[in-house]
Amino acid sequence: MKAPPRLQSLVEEGLIDSVVRQLMSGKEAMVYVVRCGDETRCAKIYKEANNRSFRQAVDYTENRKVKNSRQARAMAKGSKFGRQAQEAAWQSAEVDALYRLAAAGVRVPQPYNFFDGVLLMELVTDADGDAAPRLNDVAFTPEQALHHHTTLIGEVVRMLCAGVVHGDLSEFNILLAHSGEADGVDFPVIIDLPQAVDAAGNNHAQRMLMRDVANLRDFFGQFAPALKRTAYGPEIWSLYQAGLLGLDTVLTGQYTRAPGEVDLASVMREIDDARDEDAARRERMAAPR
Numbered sequence: 001m002k003a004p005p006r007l008q009s010l011v012e013e014g015l016i017d018s019v020v021r022q023l024m025s026g027k028e029a030m031v032y033v034v035r036c037g038d039e040t041r042c043a044k045i046y047k048e049a050n051n052r053s054f055r056q057a058v059d060y061t062e063n064r065k066v067k068n069s070r071q072a073r074a075m076a077k078g079s080k081f082g083r084q085a086q087e088a089a090w091q092s093a094e095v096d097a098l099y100r101l102a103a104a105g106v107r108v109p110q111p112y113n114f115f116d117g118v119l120l121m122e123l124v125t126d127a128d129g130d131a132a133p134r135l136n137d138v139a140f141t142p143e144q145a146l147h148h149h150t151t152l153i154g155e156v157v158r159m160l161c162a163g164v165v166h167g168d169l170s171e172f173n174i175l176l177a178h179s180g181e182a183d184g185v186d187f188p189v190i191i192d193l194p195q196a197v198d199a200a201g202n203n204h205a206q207r208m209l210m211r212d213v214a215n216l217r218d219f220f221g222q223f224a225p226a227l228k229r230t231a232y233g234p235e236i237w238s239l240y241q242a243g244l245l246g247l248d249t250v251l252t253g254q255y256t257r258a259p260g261e262v263d264l265a266s267v268m269r270e271i272d273d274a275r276d277e278d279a280a281r282r283e284r285m286a287a288p289r
Contacts, residue, residue, distance in 0.1 A: 001019050001020070001021060001022075002019070003016070003018075003019045004019070004030075004032070004045070006045045006116070006117065006118060007019055007032065007034070007043055007045065007118060009115070009116045010043065010115055010116065010118055010120070013115065015036065015113055015115060015120060016034045016035070016036055016043065016120070017034075017035045017036060017037065018034065018035045019032050019033075019034050019035075019043075020032070020033040020034060020035060020040070021033050023042060023131055027047070027280070028046065028047055028194065029044050029045060029046050029047055030044075030045045030047065031043065031044050031045070032045070033123060033131070034120075036112075036120070040123050041112065041120055041121065041122060041123050042109075042120075042121060042122070042123040042131075043118050043119070043120050044118065044119040044120075044121065045117065045118050046091045046117050046118075046119075046194075091114075091117060091119070091194060092114065093193070093194050093195075093196060094119065094192075094193045094194040094196070095111060095114045095119060097164055097193040097196040098110075098111040098119075098121065098193060099111055100162060100163075100164060101158075101159060101162060101164060101190075101193075104158060104159070104161070104162035105158060106155055106158050106159055106162065106190065107155060107177075107187065107188065107189045107190060108189060108190050108191065108193070109121045109122040109123075109124055109189060109191060110122040124175045124177045124189045124191070125177065125178065126176070126177065126178050126186075127178040127186075132175040132176055132177045132178070132189065133175065133176055134171065134172055134173070134174065134175055134176075135148075135171035135172075135174045135175075135176060135188065135219065136171040136172055136219070136285070138176055139223070140220070140223045141223065142223055142224040144223070145220040145222075145223035145224040145227070146220070146224045146226075146227070148176075148188055148220065149216060149217075149220040149224070149227055151187065151188055152174065152188055152190075152216050153213070153216065153232050153236075153251065155188070155190060156169070156209070156212060156213060156216075156236065157236060157245065157247065157249065157251075158247060159190075160199055160209065160236065160240055160245065161245060161246065161247060163198060163199050163200060164196050164197070164198070164199060165196065165197050165198075165199050165202075165205045165208050165209045165212065166190065166193065166195075166196055166208075166212050167195040167196055167197050167208040167212070168192065168195050168208075168212075169190065169212035169213075169215055169216065170212075170215040170216075170219065170277075170281070171215070171219040172281065172285075173190070173191050173192035174188045174189065174190055174191070175188065175189045175191055176188060176189075177189045199240070206237050207273075209233060209236065209237055210233040210234065210237065211273065211277075212233075213232050213233035213236065214233055217230055217232070217233075230253035230254070231253060231254060231255040232251060232253050234255040234257065235251055235252065235253065235254065235255040236251065238255065
């Protein structure tokens with residue numbers, strides 16, 4: 001197919017040889033399957049973030065570092081240049097997170113290049129070499145659900161040990177990839193990281209991690225109901241706060257909360273987040289693949 005205008009500069013730079021097809025179009029980005037030499041990769045073109053609410057953007061970008069002081073001042077003022085700088089920072093956050101998590105051994109697509117607002121990265125595939133399905137497109141046996149849930153809890157821990165919280169983890173941004181081996185098994189790959197937050201520097205990191213883990217529990221709990229009674233989120237965060245969380249930490253999925261007053265503001269914020277997430281979930285389900 002003819003290269004879209006946003007990909008033309010990558011063709012001219014020799015980063016892409018040809019565009020095969022559009023893979024998906026969502027609220028924040030369009031993704032295309034492209035050819036780069038002998039390899040098939042994907043190109044993620046970021047859209048303007050007009051549909052993100054200001055409150056959500058502030059929550060996710062809290063304490064993100066901007067090296068250029070002029071950009072930081074413009075972003076704080078909300079000028080046109082500042083909004084452009086903020087959008088560029090939002091996009092580069094995913095690139096930074098991908099490189100950081102890939103280096104930590106987290107199963108994410110391998111990033112290759114970021115040029116002119118386009119992220120060029122690995123195309124995650126299934127056993128037939130086609131684009132891998134999202135978890136929400138797959139049905140699981142109880143055993144498979146338990147296995148994949150355990151794997152993903154381990155990935156959440158690995159991410160947290162690397163100082164990162166996904167911030168929007170759900171069945172809609174996890175792909176089920178094939179190992180590539182004849183006797184290999186499918187494994188989950190985590191995608192969509194522009195909203196990833198710094199675990200130590202963002203005051204909302206705990207709430208976001210709890211929501212990420214709860215999303216995994218609720219999704220896989222449809223196939224393995226025993227998971228609905230687990231509490232991995234608070235267990236993981238309490239161990240992290242105590243400096244006791246490591247890649248080899250044995251988790252039980254059980255946690256006893258200390259008695260204390262209810263934080264009404266946090267409860268109301270959770271309700272707002274759930275409403276926003278439900279709206280986004282419905283839009284993702286309606287979006288073409």
